[in-house]
Amino acid sequence: MIDAAPVFEYTISARYGGVTVLDQIQGSLRSGEIVSLVGLSGSGKTTLSMSLLQLLQYRGGTVSGSIRLHGRELFGLPAGELRNVRGKEIGYVPQSPTAALNPRLRIQTLLDETWGAHATGKPPAGFYEELLGSVSLPADAEFRRKYASSLSVGQGQRLLIALGILHKPAVLLADEPTSALDVITQSQILKLLSELARRSNMAMLFISHDLQAVASFSSRVEILHRGRVVETGAPAEIFRNPVHPFTQELVRSLPRGF
Numbered sequence: 001m002i003d004a005a006p007v008f009e010y011t012i013s014a015r016y017g018g019v020t021v022l023d024q025i026q027g028s029l030r031s032g033e034i035v036s037l038v039g040l041s042g043s044g045k046t047t048l049s050m051s052l053l054q055l056l057q058y059r060g061g062t063v064s065g066s067i068r069l070h071g072r073e074l075f076g077l078p079a080g081e082l083r084n085v086r087g088k089e090i091g092y093v094p095q096s097p098t099a100a101l102n103p104r105l106r107i108q109t110l111l112d113e114t115w116g117a118h119a120t121g122k123p124p125a126g127f128y129e130e131l132l133g134s135v136s137l138p139a140d141a142e143f144r145r146k147y148a149s150s151l152s153v154g155q156g157q158r159l160l161i162a163l164g165i166l167h168k169p170a171v172l173l174a175d176e177p178t179s180a181l182d183v184i185t186q187s188q189i190l191k192l193l194s195e196l197a198r199r200s201n202m203a204m205l206f207i208s209h210d211l212q213a214v215a216s217f218s219s220r221v222e223i224l225h226r227g228r229v230v231e232t233g234a235p236a237e238i239f240r241n242p243v244h245p246f247t248q249e250l251v252r253s254l255p256r257g258f
């Protein structure tokens with residue numbers, strides 16, 4: 001069910017030195033809603049997810065704007081307070097398991113570390129089993145003893161999703177979480193993410209370069225071009241009647257008959 005009031009709202013401008021990459025990008029998500037932000041490589045997608053997590057300064061960028069969660073302004077909160085939000089209220093699924101998972105750690109250790117970042121003691125009995133099951137990974141002790149380095153990319157991606165949703169965030173930011181995968185695994189993971197968003201009433205911002213892949217499960221699609229959102233609408237509307245010349249070019253570039 002989608003509530004009336006947005007759970008997550010933002011207006012973001014971001015630059016690297018004197019170069020503006022995002023110019024007043026606005027977004028608003030309700031619980032259970034999946035919004036896809038589609039842009040070409042280099043259009044600023046990762047810059048946006050890093051800005052929303054207030055981590056862009058570590059990439060040498062500068063951000064201004066507003067980020068509101070349940071109506072509360074998060075922009076510019078002290079680092080200690082932001083650490084309580086990041087990974088707990090705002091979950092994040094990064095692009096590449098090979099870059100994001102420490103290969104020398106066991107799956108159990110990664111789960112424990114993620115749990116321990118925002119909770120004390122041990123999780124309730126069966127917690128990890130249920131979590132791993134929800135992303136269609138084996139949950140037995142033998143699997144959990146494996147090192148992250150021994151996972152396939154698809155399994156690693158499922159684990160990243162499990163870690164991203166472990167604390168049941170109100171909002172999940174997913175930055176191209178399937179671009180390293182073959183088309184079948186990609187479509188399984190997209191389906192999984194959309195089911196998770198609907199089932200747990202999470203709001204999801206899905207950032208992708210692939211309009212065709214994201215359209216089917218998105219409540220809304222936003223087209224990012226030259227630092228601005230140039231068009232926004234229901235996927236069917238965007239395909240039927242793209243208005244902005246860039247969106248028209250994007251839709252024209254899809255295989256015929258789609």
Ligand SMILES: Nc1ncnc2c1ncn2[C@@H]1O[C@H](COP(=O)(O)OP(=O)(O)OP(=O)(O)O)[C@@H](O)[C@H]1O
Nearest residue numbers: 016021040041042043044045046047048059060209
């Ligand atoms: N640390 C940085 N310093 C300077 N410029 C940067 C930095 N990071 C990114 N950029 C530039 O900002 C723009 C947006 O980069 P960003 O990584 O956000 O794009 P993206 O949409 O995520 O691309 P991709 O689809 O390839 O991941 C690009 O022109 C890039 O060259």
Ligand SMILES: [Mg+2]
Nearest residue numbers: 045046047175
């Ligand atoms: Mg990127």
